[in-house]
Amino acid sequence: LRKDKSLMPTTKAFQLLTLLRGLGVTELTMPELTGEWESKLSQIERGQLDRDAFMHQISKIVEQIVARAKNYGATTVPGDYSTLQSPCPKCGGLVKENYKRFSCTQCDFSITKIPGSRQLEVPEAEILIAERTIGPLQGFRSRLGRPFAAILKLNDEHKLEFDFGQNDDDENSEPVDFHGQESLGSCPKCQSSVYEHGMNYTCEKAVGPNKTCDFRTGKVILQQEIEPAQIRKLLSEGRTELLTGFVSSRTRRKFKAYLKCGDDGKVGFEFEARKPKTGDDQAPSGKKLPAKKAETKKPSAKKSATKKPARTAKKLKPRQ
Ligand SMILES: [Zn+2]
Ligand SMILES: [Zn+2]
Known part of the structure; x- marks a missing residue:
C-alpha cells in the first residue's frame, strides 16, 4: 500500500490520464475514487471487507477499460486534441496532437509531447515548429530525476533535439x-x-x-x-x-x-x-x-581531441 508518498504526476501518469479520458473511462481519473479504493483496501486489511467482492469490482472496471482500449490504435485515442497553428516544417501539412505526440497528418513528421519528462504545451510546440527552436525551457528531468533547463530545437532532419549550447x-x-x-x-x-x-x-x-x-x-x-x-x-x-x-x-x-x-x-x-540581532552591533551592511x-553547469562538457561535426546537439537522451 501507498504510504506517505506524495501523488506526483509523472509523465506516464499524464499519458495514462489522457488515455483514460480519451477512452471515456472516467472512473479511474477521479481522485475520490482512488481514495475510496484505498479505504477499501485498508478495510480488507482489517478484515472488514471481503477481498473477493472488492476484486470483483476492480476486475469489472479493468475489463471495461480493456474492451474500450481494443477499439483504438495507439495514435487514434480520441481526446480533446489540438491542431497546431504552425504547419508541418517538412511538408506544410496540418500538425495535430495525439495522446503521445505532435504529428503531421500528411507525412512522417512527429515529435514527442513529453521531451525530458516535461509536457510540451501546445503554444510551445507551435513556437518550436515555426521557429525551429524554443527556450531555454525549464522543468526537464533527467533519468535520475535531476531538473535541467535546455533549448529544444528541430535538427536538419526535423527531429527534436536538446541543445545545451555545447557547440559554442x-x-x-x-x-x-x-x-x-x-x-x-x-x-x-x-x-x-x-x-x-x-x-x-x-x-x-x-x-x-x-x-x-x-x-x-x-x-x-x-x-x-x-x-x-x-x-x-x-x-x-x-x-x-x-x-x-x-x-x-x-x-x-x-x-x-x-x-x-x-x-x-x-x-x-x-x-x-x-539581519543583525537586536542589541547586537554587527556591521550594519x-x-x-x-x-x-555561479556559472551554469554544462550537462556535457566533454572535450574530445577528435573533430566534432559542426552540429553536436544531443539527441533526446540527456545523460547527467
Ligand atoms: Zn508533414
Ligand atoms: Zn569579453
Whole structure:
C-alpha cells in the first residue's frame, strides 16, 4: 500500500490520464475514487471487507477499460486534441496532437509531447515548429530525476533535439552574427558587447572561431531564470537585484542570492546580509561572503581531441 508518498504526476501518469479520458473511462481519473479504493483496501486489511467482492469490482472496471482500449490504435485515442497553428516544417501539412505526440497528418513528421519528462504545451510546440527552436525551457528531468533547463530545437532532419549550447565550446564553431541584436552592456573582462545567445548571455568575443574572451553567464542558473534586465544591471552596476528562486542542486532547497561580478570578471553568488540581532552591533551592511562560482553547469562538457561535426546537439537522451 501507498504510504506517505506524495501523488506526483509523472509523465506516464499524464499519458495514462489522457488515455483514460480519451477512452471515456472516467472512473479511474477521479481522485475520490482512488481514495475510496484505498479505504477499501485498508478495510480488507482489517478484515472488514471481503477481498473477493472488492476484486470483483476492480476486475469489472479493468475489463471495461480493456474492451474500450481494443477499439483504438495507439495514435487514434480520441481526446480533446489540438491542431497546431504552425504547419508541418517538412511538408506544410496540418500538425495535430495525439495522446503521445505532435504529428503531421500528411507525412512522417512527429515529435514527442513529453521531451525530458516535461509536457510540451501546445503554444510551445507551435513556437518550436515555426521557429525551429524554443527556450531555454525549464522543468526537464533527467533519468535520475535531476531538473535541467535546455533549448529544444528541430535538427536538419526535423527531429527534436536538446541543445545545451555545447557547440559554442567547439574550436570550429561557426561565427555568430549579433547584428540587429541589442547589447546588454559591456563585458567585464574585455569591454566588448554582451548579448543573449542560446542558453547564455555571452561576450561577443567569447563565441565563434576566434575567441579572445570567455565571459559567459547562464540564462538559467540553478532553476532561477535570469532576465535580460538583471544582466544589464549586473554589467552596469556589478550586481543584480536579489533573486529568490535559486534551488540548490545538493540540498534541493530554495535560496536567495545576488549575482555579482567579481574583480576577475567572473559571475558569482553574493548572499543577503544577515539581519543583525537586536542589541547586537554587527556591521550594519553585513559582511560580504566570498562569491562562489555561479556559472551554469554544462550537462556535457566533454572535450574530445577528435573533430566534432559542426552540429553536436544531443539527441533526446540527456545523460547527467
Ligand atoms: Zn508533414
Ligand atoms: Zn569579453
